Amino acid sequence: MPELEPFIVSAPGKVIIFGEHSAVYAKPAIAAAISLRTYLMVAPSEDEEDLTLEFPDIGLVHSWKRSSLPWEVVEKFSTSNKPTTTDELIPEVVSEISKLLSDMNQSIHYAASSSFLYLYVHLCNRQTKAKRFTVRSTLPIGSGLGSSATISVCLAGALSILGQHIEPATLGNNDKSVDNQDSEYIDSWAFMGEKLIQGNPSGIDNAVATHGGAVMFQRTQSSVPSVRTTMRNFPKLKLLLTDTKQPRRSSDLVGNVSRLNSEYPKIISSILNALEDIAREGYSIMIKPNLDERARKRLSELFEINHGLLVALGVSHPVLEKVRILTDEFKIGKTKLTGAGGGGCAITLIDDDVAESKIKELIAKYDEFGFETFETSLGGKGVGYLNDLKIDSEGFLSLESKEDIENAIGVDNVNEWKFCKRGGMTMIGVALMTLEAAVSPTAYIAAVLEVPTSSPFSSKTEIPFLISSDLIAKTLTIPALTTAANGTNLPKINFELAEIFFNLGTIEFKPNATPQDAVTAIV
Ligand SMILES: Nc1ncnc2c1ncn2[C@@H]1O[C@H](COP(=O)(O)OP(=O)(O)OP(=O)(O)O)[C@@H](O)[C@H]1O
Ligand SMILES: C[C@@](O)(CCO)CC(=O)[O-]
Known part of the structure; x- marks a missing residue:
């Protein structure tokens, strides 16, 4: 294989339109990639024995000697030259990895590092020269936009390349040649990485971060493959994405819903069934070529009912209610939390006839509460690969703002990015995200x-x-x-x-x- 390094792998965050939490219980959910992304640079290490992880966004730098990794244990379980995923994490490997992390006392550091090491020991081997792995993200962390999945997808993508299990992506932005299957491989390993960060993921976040675009996703109950239906056509909708900046961990929220489900199985299953009906109803509305007034009103009502059910599952937060109440007071539209909730982000479906000035007024009000609204587009590219870099690890680390990151290496700014898949429609947005596609x-x-x-x-x-x-x-x-x-x-x-x-x-x-x-x- 030709010299690849240094290189960067990138993956997009996502918004869930309908179906968070119920997705974990094998109900369908609808989500789309956003333009905020995570970038992972892989560069040679000063000493090829030293594996270094740099996660400046969460204040973590850590090194391990490659010889200290639990190779014997992993080799005991490996059955082929091209590693395949298991239904569950291998407890013996997880346990060995936890020993390497015994000095890490922040859960946010522990989660990201264990995901890295688990993927590393499976996808690389004793002979792989140790590297320097540096991550920068333009996504808010732990805010419901799938930041953990972007990390897992970038790691799975980069380590699969280093382990020579896949080829670096080759499709340019407007390439018409055939998609390759490597994205499925990346997705499957990213799902394992997600298990270490999130605990019990449905797989929707890593699926969107890997494949991009917009999907209806449904996890299956066992080892049967999940079902991912690409949605190439959205109606014209205006969405406002608001980050409450209230920190939370998806694993806690997903865990609490699981506890409720064990304690009140009948009640919780009714809520999950209702969430399923909402996702299906939302899907049937969103794939139609034209959204008439009645359909728009129904979508708005579905947002409201969906949020109410998530409140019933205990995954809202006073700040999310604040966002919702403000949009109600301003008569702008309907709001629901997006992602795992407990803080993080909300999306508001803006009514058609709302004046821009009114939206600006609302955004100014959000500012007063310390909330941030995002400019993003929906449905963009999935996992990407960039080499022949004009920047090294130090330069990458020194980029100050999200804009600097986007300008220097952003998927939308650098033409040399390559992808495993074509397509991914980009639906434009400014302060408002607009889900829009030409309908023919x-x-x-x-x-x-x-x-x-x-x-x-x-x-x-x-x-x-x-x-x-x-x-x-x-x-x-x-x-x-x-x-x-x-x-x-x-x-x-x-x-x-x-x-x-x-x-x-x-x-x-x-x-x-x-x-x-x-x-x-x-x-
Ligand atoms: N830029 C980053 N650098 C390092 N680790 C990160 C980064 N972004 C996310 N992580 C890891 O992901 C964890 C956050 O994942 P979590 O699932 O709680 O939130 P999320 O994925 O943003 O939200 P949701 O699951 O609701 O979409 C962090 O604790 C950290 O371990
Ligand atoms: C809360 C959840 O449904 C969405 C998190 O983005 C968890 C998952 O599906 O993995």
């Missing part, structure tokens, strides 16, 4: 009709229309033309399909389609 019949079909693909970790499937198997079979034999240009990596459907659909008028939405339905429909 073809794009619509591409957005809503996804054919299942299996992968080690996740699969995509959705047949949201009731259509005859004949029609599907006939249509799938037509070579892909149009959607290829639009960036889908799935079996392609051309204009004829749209015409068939629209001429026949067979648009009957089936929100509860299962992977099995999809498989039956195409056989």
